[in-house]
Amino acid sequence: MSYNYPIRIVPLGGMPNVHDNMYVYESADDIFIVDCGMGFPDEGVPGVDLTIPDITYLKDKISKIRGFVVTHGHEDHIGGFPYIIPELGGQIPIYASKLTAGFIREKFREFDIDLRLINVVGDRQPIQLGIFEVKMIPVTHSVPDTKHLVIKTPYGNIYHGSDFKFDWTPVGQELPDIQSITRAGAEGVTLLLSDCLRGEKKGYSLSEASVEDSLEREFRDESNRVVLTTMSSNISRIQQALWVAKRNNRKVAFVGFSIERNVKVAAELGFLKIPPRLVIDKRKIGTLPKNEQCLIIAGSQGQLGSSLEKIATGEHKVVHLDPGDKVIFSSDPIPGNEANVYRLVDMLSAHQLEVIYYDIADDLHVSGHASSSELMMLIAMTKPKYVLPTGGTYRHMIQYGKLAAKMGLASDHILMPENQVIVLEPTGIVHYGEKLDIKSVYVESGQIFRSDAPLTDRKLMYQEGVVIAAITIRQHTLDLDLIPKGLTPPVGNDILSDIKGQLLTILRPDDITRDKLYSKDRIAKEVSRLFVAKIGKNPLVIPIIIES
Incomplete structure (x- = not known):
C-alpha cells in the first residue's frame, strides 16, 4: 500500500439521502463497500419502479473491490444488490449477518445470481478486506440481526453506525453490545458515521x-x-x-x-x-x-x-x-x-x-431509529474526533450537528457533505474531498438507466402534456393537424385553429422537404412557443412529417 494515499469515503447513493445507501471505502489498492440499497422514486418520475445508487465511480475500479459488508436487511440497504452485482461483474463477495444473508440469498435466487457470493459472518469476527479490517457489532433496530461496523485502517478507526436505536427490551433480538461499542471508543475512533434520521426527536425512542x-x-x-x-x-x-x-x-x-x-x-x-x-x-x-x-x-x-x-x-x-x-x-x-x-x-x-393509521393511533408503531439522547449516547461511547451524520435529509443532518456540538465537537469536525467525498489523511485529519457527479439511477421493468434526456421527456409529458404535430405535404401545400394529449384544461378548437393558422404562415413546403431533421426541430420549437403564449403550457411536441 502507498502510505501517502488517503482513505476516501464515497457516498454513491447521494448525500443527504435516506435511501439508496451505499458507502465506498477506498485506499490506494483496496475498496470495500458498505450496503447496497434502493429507494422509491418521487411522484415526478411516473412509471419508474425504484431507484438504486449510481456506481459510475466504480466502473474503472472493479479490480480493487474486495467485498461488500452489509449492516442489516432493510430494502434501502440491500435492495440494490440484484441490479448492481451483475453491473460489477457478478463475482464480488458479500459479508452479512445470518438473517441479512438469508434475505439477500432469496433475492439472488429470484435473479439467478451465484449464492456462493454470500458469506455469513459472526459478531466481532474480523473480516480482512485488503488493508481494512471490519468487525460487526450487534445493535437493535426494526429488523433483527442489525450490526454496526468497526473499521480499522492504517490512519485511524472508523465507526460506521448505520440505522439503530438502543432498545433494552427488544422483541426477538439481542441487546445492543454496549461493551464492544465502548471498547471501540477506548481504542480510539477517528470518524463516527451515525444514523441521524430522528435527531429532531427529544429523549429516547420507545421499545x-x-x-x-x-x-x-x-x-x-x-x-x-x-x-x-x-x-x-x-x-x-x-x-x-x-x-x-x-x-x-x-x-x-x-x-x-x-x-x-x-x-x-x-x-x-x-x-x-x-x-x-x-x-x-x-x-x-x-x-x-x-x-x-x-x-x-x-x-x-x-x-x-x-x-x-x-x-x-x-x-x-x-x-x-x-x-x-x-x-x-x-x-x-x-x-x-x-x-x-x-x-x-x-x-x-x-x-x-x-x-x-398514525394520525388516529400513534402507538401502533415505534421507530427503529435512535432519538437525540441515544445519538448523543453513541457519541459519548465512541468518543470520535469527527462525526458524519448519515441516512437522513439535510434537516436531519443539521439537527444531528447541533447534538454533536453539545457533545463538545468543534464545528469543523462536524461534517455536512452534499454529494462529496470524505477524506481521511495519513495524519488523521478528516476533510471534504471533491464533489461527486451523482445521477439518479432508475429501474423500470428490470432495465437500468441514469436520469438524462428520456426521463426529462417523461417528466415534461407528466407535467405539461404532449402535442402531436402531424404535417402532410401535398405537392406545394401543407396540411397541419395538432393532437393534444394530457393537457389540462382541455385546449379549445378555437385556440388550436389559431395556433395552426400561425404555423401555416411560418412553415413552407420546400423548406420542410429540403431538410426534414431541421424542420422537425423548428416545428417543435414553434409549436411549444405558441402553446406557451396561448395557454401557458409547454408540452412535449412530437412532429411527424408525411409526404403524400
Missing part, C-alpha cells in the same frame, strides 16, 4: 415491545376481519402480531410476495417463532368466520402493485375485504413517501373499511 399492548387493544372484541400491514422486514412487529392473534383466537394468513418470503426466511433461521397451527394458507382463510381471521399484508408504504394496493382497487385474486373490516397500519410513512401512504388510506376508507 419495540411497547407496541404489543396497542395491537391487543385493536384486536380485542373486534367482530370483523383484522388486517395488519407493516414493513415486510419488520420481523419483531410480525412476531407480536402473531402472539396477539393467537390470544384473540384468530388464524393468520400472510399475503404478499415480500412478506411471505421474509417470514419464511426468518422462521427457518430462528428469528421468528410461529405458534403451532396458527398460520393458514391465504386461499383458505376466507372459509373461517370473520372474527377468526387475521391477515398480515405487504404494502404499508402504499407501493403501487403491492398486495394491499391491489386489495384496495379490487384487483387482488385471492383476498377481498368487506365494509367494516379493520385495516391497521403498523408503520409510519418513510420520509418522502407520505403521499403514497395517504393515497392508499383514502382508497381503503372509500370502501367503508375501518382504517387505523
Whole structure:
C-alpha cells in the first residue's frame, strides 16, 4: 500500500439521502463497500419502479473491490444488490449477518445470481478486506440481526453506525453490545458515521415491545376481519402480531410476495417463532368466520402493485375485504413517501373499511431509529474526533450537528457533505474531498438507466402534456393537424385553429422537404412557443412529417 494515499469515503447513493445507501471505502489498492440499497422514486418520475445508487465511480475500479459488508436487511440497504452485482461483474463477495444473508440469498435466487457470493459472518469476527479490517457489532433496530461496523485502517478507526436505536427490551433480538461499542471508543475512533434520521426527536425512542399492548387493544372484541400491514422486514412487529392473534383466537394468513418470503426466511433461521397451527394458507382463510381471521399484508408504504394496493382497487385474486373490516397500519410513512401512504388510506376508507393509521393511533408503531439522547449516547461511547451524520435529509443532518456540538465537537469536525467525498489523511485529519457527479439511477421493468434526456421527456409529458404535430405535404401545400394529449384544461378548437393558422404562415413546403431533421426541430420549437403564449403550457411536441 502507498502510505501517502488517503482513505476516501464515497457516498454513491447521494448525500443527504435516506435511501439508496451505499458507502465506498477506498485506499490506494483496496475498496470495500458498505450496503447496497434502493429507494422509491418521487411522484415526478411516473412509471419508474425504484431507484438504486449510481456506481459510475466504480466502473474503472472493479479490480480493487474486495467485498461488500452489509449492516442489516432493510430494502434501502440491500435492495440494490440484484441490479448492481451483475453491473460489477457478478463475482464480488458479500459479508452479512445470518438473517441479512438469508434475505439477500432469496433475492439472488429470484435473479439467478451465484449464492456462493454470500458469506455469513459472526459478531466481532474480523473480516480482512485488503488493508481494512471490519468487525460487526450487534445493535437493535426494526429488523433483527442489525450490526454496526468497526473499521480499522492504517490512519485511524472508523465507526460506521448505520440505522439503530438502543432498545433494552427488544422483541426477538439481542441487546445492543454496549461493551464492544465502548471498547471501540477506548481504542480510539477517528470518524463516527451515525444514523441521524430522528435527531429532531427529544429523549429516547420507545421499545419495540411497547407496541404489543396497542395491537391487543385493536384486536380485542373486534367482530370483523383484522388486517395488519407493516414493513415486510419488520420481523419483531410480525412476531407480536402473531402472539396477539393467537390470544384473540384468530388464524393468520400472510399475503404478499415480500412478506411471505421474509417470514419464511426468518422462521427457518430462528428469528421468528410461529405458534403451532396458527398460520393458514391465504386461499383458505376466507372459509373461517370473520372474527377468526387475521391477515398480515405487504404494502404499508402504499407501493403501487403491492398486495394491499391491489386489495384496495379490487384487483387482488385471492383476498377481498368487506365494509367494516379493520385495516391497521403498523408503520409510519418513510420520509418522502407520505403521499403514497395517504393515497392508499383514502382508497381503503372509500370502501367503508375501518382504517387505523398514525394520525388516529400513534402507538401502533415505534421507530427503529435512535432519538437525540441515544445519538448523543453513541457519541459519548465512541468518543470520535469527527462525526458524519448519515441516512437522513439535510434537516436531519443539521439537527444531528447541533447534538454533536453539545457533545463538545468543534464545528469543523462536524461534517455536512452534499454529494462529496470524505477524506481521511495519513495524519488523521478528516476533510471534504471533491464533489461527486451523482445521477439518479432508475429501474423500470428490470432495465437500468441514469436520469438524462428520456426521463426529462417523461417528466415534461407528466407535467405539461404532449402535442402531436402531424404535417402532410401535398405537392406545394401543407396540411397541419395538432393532437393534444394530457393537457389540462382541455385546449379549445378555437385556440388550436389559431395556433395552426400561425404555423401555416411560418412553415413552407420546400423548406420542410429540403431538410426534414431541421424542420422537425423548428416545428417543435414553434409549436411549444405558441402553446406557451396561448395557454401557458409547454408540452412535449412530437412532429411527424408525411409526404403524400
